[in-house]
Amino acid sequence: MTFGPNYSNGPxxxxxxxxxxxQIALNxxxxxxxxxxxxxxxxxxxxxxxxxxxxISFPTPGGLVQMRVSVWYDGTNTVLFGWPILALKVADGNxxxxxxxxxxxxxxxxxxxxxxxxxxxxxxxxxxxSTLSPGGSSYTTNFFNRNTAFGGVPVLFDxxxxxxxxxxxxxxxxLRQSIVPDSNTSxxxxxxxxxxxxxxxxxxxxxPSFMSERGSDLVQTTPFWNANFAVMAPILLIGTTATLVAxxxxxxxxxxxxxxxxxxxxxxxxxxxxxxxxxQVGTLFHVTGKQLAxxxxxxxx
Amino acid sequence: MIQWLRTNLLAxxxxxxxxxxxxxxxxxxxxxxxxxxxxxxxxxxFTDDEDEPFAVHxxxxxxxxxxxxxxxxxxEDINPNPWDDYEVGMxxxxxxxxxxxxxxxxxxxxxxxxxxxxxxxxxxxxxTVGIFDYNPxxxxxxxxxxxxxxxxxxxxxxxxxxxxxxxxxxxxxxxCDIVITTSDGEGVFTGIQVAxxxxxxxxxxxxxxxxNATLTAGYFFLCASLKPYGQxxxxxxxxxxxxxxxxxxxxxxDLDGIGSRYYVNVSGGYMSSAxxxxxxxxxFVFPGWGAGIxxxxxxxxxxxxxxxxxxxxxxxxxxxxIAACVTEPNQGGIGDDKIYIxxxxxxxxxxxxxxxxxxxxxxxxxxxxxxxSQTGNANTSRGALVVQTEV
Numbered sequence: 293m294t295f296g297p298n299y300s301n302g303p304x305x306x307x308x309x310x311x312x313x314x315q316i317a318l319n320x321x322x323x324x325x326x327x328x329x330x331x332x333x334x335x336x337x338x339x340x341x342x343x344x345x346x347x348i349s350f351p352t353p354g355g356l357v358q359m360r361v362s363v364w365y366d367g368t369n370t371v372l373f374g375w376p377i378l379a380l381k382v383a384d385g386n387x388x389x390x391x392x393x394x395x396x397x398x399x400x401x402x403x404x405x406x407x408x409x410x411x412x413x414x415x416x417x418x419x420x421x422s423t424l425s426p427g428g429s430s431y432t433t434n435f436f437n438r439n440t441a442f443g444g445v446p447v448l449f450d451x452x453x454x455x456x457x458x459x460x461x462x463x464x465x466x467l468r469q470s471i472v473p474d475s476n477t478s479x480x481x482x483x484x485x486x487x488x489x490x491x492x493x494x495x496x497x498x499x500p501s502f503m504s505e506r507g508s509d510l511v512q513t514t515p516f517w518n519a520n521f522a523v524m525a526p527i528l529l530i531g532t533t534a535t536l537v538a539x540x541x542x543x544x545x546x547x548x549x550x551x552x553x554x555x556x557x558x559x560x561x562x563x564x565x566x567x568x569x570x571x572q573v574g575t576l577f578h579v580t581g582k583q584l585a586x587x588x589x590x591x592x593x
Numbered sequence: 594m595i596q597w598l599r600t601n602l603l604a605x606x607x608x609x610x611x612x613x614x615x616x617x618x619x620x621x622x623x624x625x626x627x628x629x630x631x632x633x634x635x636x637x638x639f640t641d642d643e644d645e646p647f648a649v650h651x652x653x654x655x656x657x658x659x660x661x662x663x664x665x666x667x668x669e670d671i672n673p674n675p676w677d678d679y680e681v682g683m684x685x686x687x688x689x690x691x692x693x694x695x696x697x698x699x700x701x702x703x704x705x706x707x708x709x710x711x712x713x714x715x716x717x718x719x720x721t722v723g724i725f726d727y728n729p730x731x732x733x734x735x736x737x738x739x740x741x742x743x744x745x746x747x748x749x750x751x752x753x754x755x756x757x758x759x760x761x762x763x764x765x766x767x768x769c770d771i772v773i774t775t776s777d778g779e780g781v782f783t784g785i786q787v788a789x790x791x792x793x794x795x796x797x798x799x800x801x802x803x804x805n806a807t808l809t810a811g812y813f814f815l816c817a818s819l820k821p822y823g824q825x826x827x828x829x830x831x832x833x834x835x836x837x838x839x840x841x842x843x844x845x846x847d848l849d850g851i852g853s854r855y856y857v858n859v860s861g862g863y864m865s866s867a868x869x870x871x872x873x874x875x876x877f878v879f880p881g882w883g884a885g886i887x888x889x890x891x892x893x894x895x896x897x898x899x900x901x902x903x904x905x906x907x908x909x910x911x912x913x914x915i916a917a918c919v920t921e922p923n924q925g926g927i928g929d930d931k932i933y934i935x936x937x938x939x940x941x942x943x944x945x946x947x948x949x950x951x952x953x954x955x956x957x958x959x960x961x962x963x964x965x966s967q968t969g970n971a972n973t974s975r976g977a978l979v980v981q982t983e984v
Contacts, residue, residue, distance in 0.1 A: 472882060472892060498896070505934070506879075506880075507876030507916060508847075509972065509973055521934075536902070537902070537904050539903070573883075
């Protein structure tokens with residue numbers, strides 16, 4: 293049985309991205325992904341003479357699965373105040389089965405906004421931390437302030453060559469608030485030739501979400517007491533109620549308790565930081581740095 | 594059943610100590626010179642120099658006497674009937690209104706056998722004086738033994754050295770019942786339906802007893818010195834039935850059944866009661882979906898009745914954690930309740946895939962059995978407790 297993290301064994305990039313200017317933000321996203329072993333595929337001519345980028349992830353071990361991410365400014369602004377909103381398109385390794393989201397509002401009016409951006413060679417996570425960004429709570433995620441995007445090629449246990457797979461979500465009470473995002477969260481996933489996208493909590497479809505330890509009787513209150521949270525490998529659920537699939541993601545764990553605020557810690561020779569911050573059951577932690585180059589996946593705490 | 598437990602738990606490394614039995618007899622009877630009585634394989638002879646037989650009457654409040662093996666008692670030891678020098682195996686003292694005596698079968702030393710009979714199992718004396726058997730003592734000349742049994746202590750584990758100690762004894766209910774009691778007296782389980790075909794699954798730290806064919810109350814018992822979780826060094830857990838006549842608890846109809854009647858000890862004892870709150874009830878723990886308890890929080894728990902399999906089609910094994918609340922919850926809502934993971938069962942896991950109870954599985958090439966399972970719905974997760982049956 294394997295309960296530990298699935299380490300990507302590649303570079304980890306953890307940075308506060310400057311997103312107070314469109315081109316600076318686009319370049320920073322590009323640089324972060326390239327540093328994490330993503331490959332720049334092409335440039336995208338965007339609105340207002342900006343340049344966007346299309347990148348492809350590093351092949352996963354075993355199945356050699358990749359995804360593409362395109363980020364650019366297409367001229368979309370917020371309805372009020374006219375702040376630019378960056379577009380992000382996810383697609384499979386061939387550039388097909390795509391889904392586009394407007395995920396990141398560019399602002400500098402109350403300070404040069406930054407967002408947390410953590411990525412490895414297979415996935416990326418972007419979220420806003422008001423304690424780390426100039427502008428503080430003025431830039432906190434809401435309908436105007438879009439800050440979040442989470443996605444990547446998951447850990448697949450079926451290593452058949454030639455398959456395409458990715459997961460993605462943004463907006464609403466998304467992964468930043470809860471590992472089981474609410475019905476306002478938008479998502480897309482591709483697996484086994486099936487592409488699903490839309491709003492969370494559609495009846496027969498399971499949007500990307502994670503599991504946490506809880507009692508078999510779900511009517512009981514949880515979480516478990518703060519002194520004794522379980523730690524588990526992140527189980528990412530996608531699929532439909534007819535074909536539910538449990539995948540996983542890279543360089544992450546779920547601590548089965550609730551936290552609020554920014555938590556950083558050190559374990560298993562890695563630096564960790566919480567992604568979810570909503571005080572809900574189950575907190576997703578991501579590796580933000582490694583002390584040693586891990587050659588063999590392992591876990592101890 | 595007690596003997597069967599003793600044999601198998603000893604083989605798994607548990608330590609065993611005997612518990613002496615009580616015996617009670619109807620004792621108004623006539624004693625003839627030379628009359629014999631065989632008790633526990635020993636034959637005792639009454640000798641007397643009187644010409645006529647006499648009845649030994651018993652009086653309330655008379656002193657209890659212990660069974661003296663090969664001891665000699667003079668007539669001065671007995672009131673009111675002086676006997677001459679004789680050898681007796683016991684003294685029978687009681688009264689018509691309290692027509693029985695009780696005594697503790699003495700400890701013959703380190704040997705738990707007494708002349709070939711395993712103590713403290715029921716004695717079946719025969720002979721010319723009285724008839725003694727397991728039956729209730731409502732008939733003159735008949736007796737009953739009870740309270741005999743053993744104390745079982747699990748092997749100390751390597752995670753803090755915790756153990757669990759229980760007493761398993763017969764009880765005087767007029768039928769063949771047993772009681773299992775924790776060493777601190779907090780847990781008392783009287784509901785095991787003995788007269789069934791029981792199976793036992795045990796290792797040095799835990800054992801399961803169950804009846805294959807029946808999942809309802811009274812036919813399941815779990816006793817474990819759990820592998821303690823986190824900072825704990827000891828976590829003991831028992832789930833079993835109470836009330837031999839109308840058993841409650843001790844069922845394996847679903848995973849929640851372990852929270853019906855239970856005992857938890859994490860540096861302190863807690864036993865279920867009618868007033869225990871929902872937050873305190875033990876649960877099996879495994880990955881579930883949803884941040885809370887309402888349908889909205891669980892997004893209607895769409896996965897409630899679904900098997901959870903990886904993309905390669907295989908199920909996911911989860912550690913067989915047990916969570917419980919030892920202290921009263923603060924009742925302040927999520928985060929304040931003191932329910933927490935106390936430990937894990939050994940040689941077991943929770944499966945994310947439903948399989949029927951009693952079905953066999955293979956874990957790393959070794960046989961296992963699905964002991965408890967549930968199909969799941971909006972309020973319960975789907976899964977099974979699978980326990981290894983061989984290494």
